[in-house]
Amino acid sequence: MIEIENIHKIFNEKSSEPFEALKSITLHIAKNEAIILSGVSGSGKSTLLSLIASLDKPSSGKIVVDGELISKLPDLHASHYRAKSIGFIFQHFNLLEALSVEENIIAPLIPSRLDIITIKKQAQESMQRAGIAHKASQTIRELSGGEKQRCAIARALVTDPKLIICDEPTANLDKANSLKFIEILSTLKALGKTIIVATHDPIFDTLPFESRLIKMEDGRIVDE
Amino acid sequence: MGWRVSRELIVGFVFLGLLVCGLAVHYLLYSTPKEQNIQTLSRLTTFSSPSLSVAFYEPRLPSGNAMHPSYPSMPSLNKRGFIYAQ
């Protein structure tokens, strides 16, 4: 499903001190696979995730997702790809604080040209799946960390994406909420989603579902 | 729930629309008789200059003769008699 061929990512490329965050990464991820990217912070996990999610472009190399070369997509197509195929769960949740849970969850569907009734129906389903439906009308400011996390999950699921990407999803959660999160992940896996998680949380060492652990260090894959 | 907010926007625009309509009605229905008096008066007096509330600006000559401070024997400053004298 995802073919990553020899990608490099260099920050500040034109300055006197360029920084190479990813060095010659090659990786193949099959459909419905669960990948755990582990490594210390600064090892390049998040950068790799943002390249796969087309939030940024690699300096060289190519990324092909479902036969589509996403590393060279122009903005309009990249946005469309993000909206349709990717559900991104961020470390800091990145929710719109002033809006309510439901309003945050409908946000990814707004450019889709669906009418508001369909959008709300989809949002409702997604909230139920993430277990946050009971807080639908509360604003983000009033939620606890775990609830924010579930809201972020619901937002990631609302477009029914094939690929779920999580960047340090449990970094701001306590043990109980982390376990709950893993539970949700295993349901998603059962639904046939492809999952990529970047983390250094040891809780991911023992997962209730089949997964592939990839260790990263200094911008390279060291252990697969 | 969410529809309520949309309605707020509509209510806001309806309010602005009403303001504009009110303005238009006032503008179109403004009676002109108030203007009529000013026309009659300007016809009567053949005057139409605005009554600006400005200080009296006509030349007012100071009373008495102002002496030249340095040369008291010279003609006073506020007289232009030497120009028009026969």
Add this chain to the structure above:
Amino acid sequence: MHNNAFFHFLSLLLFKQKNKHIGAIFISVIIIFLLSSVLFISSSLQKSLQATLQNQPDFTISRLQAGRAVDTPTEWIEKIVQIDGVSAVTPRVYGRYFFAPNENSFLIVGVDFFDEQSNRSLQELMETTDLKSFFAMPSMLVGEGVQKFMSAHYYSDSFSFKLPNGSFKKVAIAQQLPSSTNLIANDMIVMPLELAKEIFAMEEESITDIALNVPNDAEWDTIVGKLHLLFYDAQVIDKREISKAYKSLYNYKGGLFLILYLITIITFMLILYQRYSMVYSAEKKEIGILRAIGWSIQDILKLKFYETLVIVISSFILGVVLAYIFVFIFDAPLLQEIFLGGENLANSVVFVPTIEFGILGSLFLFFALPFFASVLIPVWKIAVTPPKEAML
């Protein structure tokens, strides 16, 4: 139908983040309010003055000696009447009466009430007082400002004018001129021609100036030439000059004022631009999040465009409507003094509603275009950076 969701989300963002927009709306409303108040007042004054000018004689002619206006001899009238194409030659007597103790002055206008048309106009204005008593003793009609001034100085029924020969002339106050005439009559005293002459101690054979009409426009320049040939020391003022003077008197659309408006608007836009391009603003994060969850640059610009459109339109309408209410319903308290002055007699005029749509339109453009630019340019700059950076 598909736009529904978009406008729904737009209104969500607008109303849930009211505080973010309220400052910009508030300042916009104030700027629009001030600018359109000034424009409303000036166009209303111009319109009223131009309208009164229509009843005015085409020419006035007076004697000028050594560049100074002096009394005009009445014999001129007979000579002017002889000129072909000239009609309605009327003598005028007027001048300013200076009330020295208070440094105030009134405009005394003498009117020949035996003239049929003047008599009719007088009757129209004097609905309450009867004409017999008006002519029975020396009487006058006074403007509102004069009336107020006189009653404040205990001259409630009559006023004693000090004549140049040192004696006093008592003149009864017959009536106050309607307040709707304040624009031209606030400091005006209307009295019979002979009485005015007596107060100014004018000789029997002299008047202030002569008004005349030339019905055929094409003849105007010829007549002016003839008048100058007849009287070497005449000053002829034609209506077109007065019209021009009124236009420039309240021309608050150009010159220095235009520059002031532009400075105001540019300053405001710079503030807006600064605000939207702040590096760590909430705006930036919001755009980054929307980009990350699949909004394209185009979608972001569309959202911000409509958001700005709502703000621009509502603050423009609010500002203009408030200015209209302030000027034409409350008669512009405070601002009025700037236009009419407050040095002499305080004036309070009624503004006749006048809207120059062309000017309002250009005001909207002057306001809206820089507003859009100062919001959309920084937004676009943020939107084109990778969402990952914008979210930080």
